[in-house]
Amino acid sequence: MKSLGPVNALYPMPVTLVGATVNGKPNFLAVAHVGIMNHGTPQFLSVGLNASHYTNAGIHQNGTFSICLPSENLMVETDYCGIMTGKNTDKASLFDVFYGGLGTAPMIRECPVCMELKLKDVHTYGSHEIFVGELVETFVQEPVLTGDRIDLAKVKPLIFDMASHNYWSLGNAVGQCWGEGKALKKKTV
Template sequence: MEKIQIGQNFFIPMPVVLVGTQVAGKDNFMTVGWCARANANPPMILCGIGNHHYTSKGIAETKTFSVNIPSSALLEKTDYCGIVSGEKTDKSHVFEVFYGSLKTAPMIRECPVTLECRLVETVPLPTNTLFIGEIAGAYADGRVIKDQKPDFPEIDPLFLTMPDNRYWTLGKYAGDAWSAGKNLITER
């Protein structure tokens, strides 16, 4: 099939997370769609946050943040945290909060998986800033762990697609990574 030029919009589905931080001593959460692994060892994650967002102040202030993976059951609260600013709205009571060893990275008890991160590097870009954090602690509900591995259908994560601005849930299993393509390997 012939390819057509479609512009430079975003066509990669993105995991939806809630980034938590303290701003002026108050817990704040923001919905973020630009989040990915950044390094394997030590484990690091990056979150791209618009330069105008209030959450950036908290990360700069405390040098910590959390990454919380909401399930689809938290869709309404997750979307709410993305449409109201912590600068004008107190979001500290939207979720039940707990802390790990960092003490300034508020995590969401209702999320099946949470990570507390120590800021390692900040990369300023024209419209966004990439916050790279080393994962200092990872926490999960026991029900989402099977055979000491994450059970993603049980986690029930959300994904964001743009430019249609829609949330999606995990699809069906398609195959095993680093295995499905082995039949195409030829010996030389």
């Protein structure tokens, strides 16, 4: 094995559009550094934002934010939200913006899945602020559901890789979680 030094190799990650109301107006930025803090209810999710970004102030101001999942067909708009700043650009005008019960977490109707969060904690790691939010509500376009479950094959999430700086698309399911290991378990137990 070749040693690379401390290269973060924890990719791929989904690209998301994180929304907040900044100085009274909706703003969105592209964010790939998202996290799942726990599994259960309440559910806590995190987003890691460079402290220099315009959006951060809005999350502090209102104590709310959103995380939307764009599909592959929103690649151009998503990338635009990742190269332009709300300091001097109205990125929200690209989208049909809607709000849920929190009232200040803007979401994007064109995204198949959007989540609305209430700010729980902020942690600072070097140049970044990690906003941890409690998931309050999830909105989904009905066509991406199979039964009552979100179907990734229909969502077609946009996938981010830092090493290649490419957007990727999701491949096919290759097996069942909590299932495929059972064949080996039979041999070992």
